Amino acid sequence: MxxxxxxxxxxxxxxxxxxxxxxxxxxxxxxxxxxxxxxxxxxxxxxxxxxxxxxxxxxxxxxxxxxxxxxxxxxxxxxxxxxxxxxxxxxxxxxxxxxxxxxxxxxxxxxxxxxxxxxxxxxxxxxxxxxxxxxxxxxxxxxxxxxxxxxxxxxxxxxxxxxxxxxxxHTLLLFYNEDHFDQAGLPGPPQRAAQFLDYARKLTLDRNGDNQPDQWGTRFGIWGPQWYTALRQMGGDYFGGENYTQVTVADPPGRNALQYVVDLMFKHKVAPPPEIWPDMFAGQVSMAVDGIWFLRQAQDLRNQGKVDLRVAKADRLYGDVAPAVWAGxxxxxxxxxxxxxxxxxxxxxxxxxxxxxxxxxxxxxxxxxxxxxxxxxxxxxxxxxxxxxVQQQFVFFPPQPWGTGLGIIEDIMNRALRERQPVESALEAGKKQLEVRIKEFREQLGI
Missing domain, CATH: 3.40.190.10 (Periplasmic binding protein-like II)
Incomplete structure (x- = not known):
């Protein structure tokens, strides 16, 4: 000192x-x-x-x-x-x-x-x-x-x-399988949310008729950064108010964002449920929003002629309120x-x-x-x-010790996607957890 x-x-x-x-x-x-x-x-x-x-x-x-x-x-x-x-x-x-x-x-x-x-x-x-x-x-x-x-x-x-x-x-981006796009007659990566959903429908294929797609249009993980991307694109955030002490995850944008993921899996059926994780490197999914840390592997497979994975912006795929993609x-x-x-x-x-x-x-x-x-x-x-x-609009978690959601965001997603609880009850339970954890955190750190 x-x-x-x-x-x-x-x-x-x-x-x-x-x-x-x-x-x-x-x-x-x-x-x-x-x-x-x-x-x-x-x-x-x-x-x-x-x-x-x-x-x-x-x-x-x-x-x-x-x-x-x-x-x-x-x-x-x-x-x-x-x-x-x-x-x-x-x-x-x-x-x-x-x-x-x-x-x-x-x-x-x-x-x-x-x-x-x-x-x-x-x-x-x-x-x-x-x-x-x-x-x-x-x-x-x-x-x-x-x-x-x-x-x-x-x-x-x-x-x-x-x-x-x-x-x-480090951030998220859209990986898309160009061979799948060519076979479906799609001209290029989606630019907006409605187009993304339309493409996901066209790219989801059940070739043998067993009601289990062989090729998924997209996927969505139980993972805070991906859901934060959807939430911010729909105008929401985890926290708000002075010093981000107010939990806003259950506000209307949060309900819309969580319902959107539920619908991808269980209404539109263009993304698999959580127990199934299609491998984009094996050509099992056509559009995957995932981390830049997978880019070199995708490029290697492309250069080897094995899987033609291309990249595109992911900051407008889930919602149209504001461009946003999680970044760290x-x-x-x-x-x-x-x-x-x-x-x-x-x-x-x-x-x-x-x-x-x-x-x-x-x-x-x-x-x-x-x-x-x-x-x-x-x-x-x-x-x-x-x-x-680099052309994407990067957004970061709120700048507080509890800014990432303390793992509770994944609890919320598990309730809605694995346990199939109603979106509102999953979010309200998570909101209460976050309020308790923030109080404990502030007392522990003296802030």
Whole structure:
């Protein structure tokens, strides 16, 4: 923690001089820049020993899926670029264990240096006092919110402080089977809700007449982000009011959105019930709204000539009130330390900036690039599918610790879709659960 103006000035000096490290192709080579940084900040950081040798950054994250290949590639590139000066020591931890381990490590006085957290968890983690505010780092890097697309940079702010610097956006999109569309005589992906439903009917096929479709028009999971997409397209939200403390999930847009999913399955019969999950990679479903993290697999199958999956926007498929598709974001964070070490802050700032500037490379592993300058690169222009995806209107869960619905949204969907409870009673039961959980959460966190 920076306790004095002198400490804060020392940090800013380190970071400003550290900008020389951000582009190793600059006139000053990394070794000279690091030496210059040390000398320039020696007096400003009284009692701080001079930087010597390699700075190692302990970097924890939950990137363990297919996109880990991309993260490993970029970390390796960075470590080779700054060999002998900065080394990023990567520790992947499954997301299911990650957040609790971070809290324990910080409380125990031996936290990692750098991490990635989901934007949706930012309020909760910030209130647990495990994150160091990054306003000074963000400013010292010369960044502004306008350097990033949309509002994504502001999504790292909670309670008036910046705790995260964005790495990416991950979102939903429409995967559609072009062979199925050709066979049905459909000209291209649907653009509006009525067209989506019409296409789903035409694409649902029971070839052997056993009343069990062999090819489904679409599918809908018991999954908050997908239903949140439908809810926002119909003009609703999970929460509203001051500081999002009012539960609005059972308001008319919520009833419309849940009834819509029920009707897809049990009235129109163009999507299977929850116990059946048709595989889009096996050609069992024609239109699937799912995550960008499946994009590389879809592209591989397309390139191999196995399944011709194409991509389209998903932000107007369920409702016509407002374009919206759920999005999340991986955000870089710096964990609270017993004492700030300026040379580590400089090294972490250098790595964060490196990753941000390589936004297009990272995007190719199943994300959306968020730096505007990355969108002007030839590398980005070659990512044709991404250029469709980035045109969507992204919406994020409400910026509160309970913003994701605390798993209760899935309970609501289970009541309506598995237990076949009436939509109104499923929503009202969920509303009461959410009101109780929010009260408990606020008492626990003191907010």
């Amino acid at each position: 920076l306790r004095t103006q002198k400490d804060r000035a020392g940090l800013v000096a380190v970071l400003l001089f550290g900008l020389l490290l951000l582009n190793p192709a600059t006139v000053v080579p990394p070794s000279t820049a690091l030496a210059a940084t040390t000398a320039a900040t020696a007096t400003a950081t009284a009692g701080q020993s001079s930087v010597s040798g390699q700075v190692t950054i302990e970097f924890w994250h939950g990137i363990t899926g297919p996109d880990k290949e991309g993260l490993d590639l970029l970390i390796d590139k960075f470590n080779r670029l700054y060999a002998g000066k900065i080394r990023i020591q990567s520790t992947p931890i499954a997301w299911g264990e990650y957040y609790s381990k971070v809290v324990v490590a910080v409380a125990g006085g031996s936290p990692p240096d750098l991490g990635i957290i989901h934007r949706d968890r930012m309020p909760e983690v910030a209130l647990q006092n495990v994150l160091r505010p990054l306003d000074d780092v963000f400013n010292a890097l010369g960044l502004t919110d306008d350097d990033f697309i949309g509002r994504i940079s502001r999504e790292g702010i909670y309670g008036g402080k910046r705790y995260g610097i964005p790495l990416d956006i 974001s991986h955000q870089f964070v710096i964990f609270r330390q017993p004492k700030d070490r300026p040379e580590k802050l400089q090294a972490m700032a250098t790595f964060i900036d490196f990753m941000s500037r390589n936004s297009a490379t990272w995007a190719s592993f199943g994300q959306v690039a968020i730096r505007k300058d990355a969108l002007a690169t030839e590398e980005w222009r070659q990512l044709k599918d991404h250029q469709i995806i």
